[in-house]
Amino acid sequence: xxxxxxxxxxxxxxxxxxxxxxxxxxxxxxxxxxxxxxxxxxxxxxxxxxxxxxxxxxxxxxxxxxxxxxxxxxxxxxxxxxxxxxxxxxxxxxxxxxxxxxxxxxxxxxxxxxxxxxxxxxxxxxxxxxxxxxxxxxxxxxxxxxxxxxxxxxxxxxxxxxxxxxxxxxxxxxxxxxxxxxxxxxxxxxxxxxxxxxxxxxxxxxxxxxxxxxxxxxxxxxxxxxxxxxxxxxxxxxxxxxxxxxxxxxxxxxxxxxxxxxxxxxxxxxxxxxxxxxxxxxxx
Amino acid sequence: xxxxxxxxxxxxxxxxxxxxxxxxxxxxxxxxxxxxxxxxxxxxxxxxxxxxxxxxxxxxxxxxxxxxxxxxxxxxxxxxxxxxxxxxxxxxxxxxxxxxxxxxxxxxxxxxxxxxxxxxxxxxxxxxxxxxxxxxxxxxxxxxxxxxxxxxxxxxxxxxxxxxxxxxxxxxxxxxxxxxxxxxxxxxxxxxxxxxxxxxxxxxxxxxxxxxxxxxxxxxxxxxxxxxxxxxxxxxxxxxxxxxxxxxxxxxxxxxxxxxxxxxxxxxxxxxxxxxxxxxxxxxx
Numbered sequence: 001x002x003x004x005x006x007x008x009x010x011x012x013x014x015x016x017x018x019x020x021x022x023x024x025x026x027x028x029x030x031x032x033x034x035x036x037x038x039x040x041x042x043x044x045x046x047x048x049x050x051x052x053x054x055x056x057x058x059x060x061x062x063x064x065x066x067x068x069x070x071x072x073x074x075x076x077x078x079x080x081x082x083x084x085x086x087x088x089x090x091x092x093x094x095x096x097x098x099x100x101x102x103x104x105x106x107x108x109x110x111x112x113x114x115x116x117x118x119x120x121x122x123x124x125x126x127x128x129x130x131x132x133x134x135x136x137x138x139x140x141x142x143x144x145x146x147x148x149x150x151x152x153x154x155x156x157x158x159x160x161x162x163x164x165x166x167x168x169x170x171x172x173x174x175x176x177x178x179x180x181x182x183x184x185x186x187x188x189x190x191x192x193x194x195x196x197x198x199x200x201x202x203x204x205x206x207x208x209x210x211x212x213x214x215x216x217x218x219x220x221x222x223x224x225x226x227x228x229x230x231x232x233x234x235x236x237x238x239x240x241x242x243x244x245x246x247x248x249x250x251x252x253x254x255x256x257x258x259x260x261x262x263x264x265x266x267x268x269x270x271x272x273x274x275x276x277x278x279x280x281x282x283x284x
Numbered sequence: 285x286x287x288x289x290x291x292x293x294x295x296x297x298x299x300x301x302x303x304x305x306x307x308x309x310x311x312x313x314x315x316x317x318x319x320x321x322x323x324x325x326x327x328x329x330x331x332x333x334x335x336x337x338x339x340x341x342x343x344x345x346x347x348x349x350x351x352x353x354x355x356x357x358x359x360x361x362x363x364x365x366x367x368x369x370x371x372x373x374x375x376x377x378x379x380x381x382x383x384x385x386x387x388x389x390x391x392x393x394x395x396x397x398x399x400x401x402x403x404x405x406x407x408x409x410x411x412x413x414x415x416x417x418x419x420x421x422x423x424x425x426x427x428x429x430x431x432x433x434x435x436x437x438x439x440x441x442x443x444x445x446x447x448x449x450x451x452x453x454x455x456x457x458x459x460x461x462x463x464x465x466x467x468x469x470x471x472x473x474x475x476x477x478x479x480x481x482x483x484x485x486x487x488x489x490x491x492x493x494x495x496x497x498x499x500x501x502x503x504x505x506x507x508x509x510x511x512x513x514x515x516x517x518x519x520x521x522x523x524x525x526x527x528x529x530x531x532x533x534x535x536x537x538x539x540x541x542x543x544x545x546x547x548x549x550x551x552x553x554x555x556x557x558x559x560x561x562x563x564x565x566x567x568x569x
Contacts, residue, residue, distance in 0.1 A: 055447055137441040222471035243473045247332050247448035249360055
């Protein structure tokens, strides 16, 4: 009985463990089955580099959305990376325990704010600000980058912080003993040693930025153009799906799944890159 | 010993859940069986623009006729036409006129819906021609002063609805005609979001259903006719507000039984009250 019970428990736990993997498998199979027919019909090249998206009239080109996604992602990195790195370095190397005890939870709290709230603040503060003081309609790559940059800040900060903390104490002691200042030690010893971990943090932040939907829909303006200036509106792959899925049917609906296929491939590539870098960091 | 007991308890729990799901699925079957035998049940499918008002009307109708069950699904006008033809739906809902190859279905106008152009209240423009509106949304006019001399030089922020939206479909059909909406137009996926942007951006223009108007935005006259319930019901076509589309109920043949009763209810004075409250123009018999 005991043995049987043991095995039964193990079986149940195994089923639970595999259910998450099978969910991934099911999702993958499902979006590919739904999305591939349209890609096949349009031709992969025409789908990916097509400039015209008018799904109800049979034009399925998602290049503006791919470019839009990457522009907004890189824009948000320009905002987030310097801030997040500075924050992580300060927390790991310079701050006092009292300051850390306020700063760390505050940054973690930033990660807990729902994206719709970020979107709402973007819509009511950032967009009118850009419209009034910089120009354009305010719905822009710039506005979106600022808001997304703040959104991904906690992800990059906390993972880079861990990477910096993982650098052995002896490295720092060695450097300081050689007469280097604190900042020289951080710049020339600690950061190079934590490099792979920091790169993984940035890639994960990029993944978060490219996958964000709600805030982007509210701030980016969603025009189907390749944005040539930071003040131009843009549409991302995720917002394309979320905007149009409500009423889409037939080929239009499948084209949205096909958009998901492309997004899936991009995010898979980024996650693999991130895990490659973090495993490199761990093996060192 | 205790462990054994705990494990046993969990397996009982598991069995309990399995049994529960079996019962639940059994119930489901019973329900679908009952559905097939009920005669007073109608299924409406089609336009997502018609869906909200059809749901409201059905709700009112079902409170006074508890024996009737009306189910409403979206899917779009074309899907509704298909479903009616195939018999999957008793009534197809369409928010556009039938095309010539769709005229095999019997159509009943249940009400009409106007598309209204909206701008920021601070915008001095209050009247545009249909042609100017078309040019604004196609990108031929991109600054306010070229549409009308009264406005200071400012770029136009034209906002449209997303591809697939019924309101956008009607706008394309009634205003854009053969032209395409410019890809530079901002896109919003709800009346509420679009209206919010127009309310906050002095240079914005967008369009909503008549029922979607509120006092934070200014409705424009089109060809000097203001969008009011009065101008929409004008007999004289020269005075009638033109950007208006019918909401149709489609049946395979002239409606009978419960479907006919429901249509009669919509076109009665009582149905008209609900329609007017939602900003739709009733068709009273």
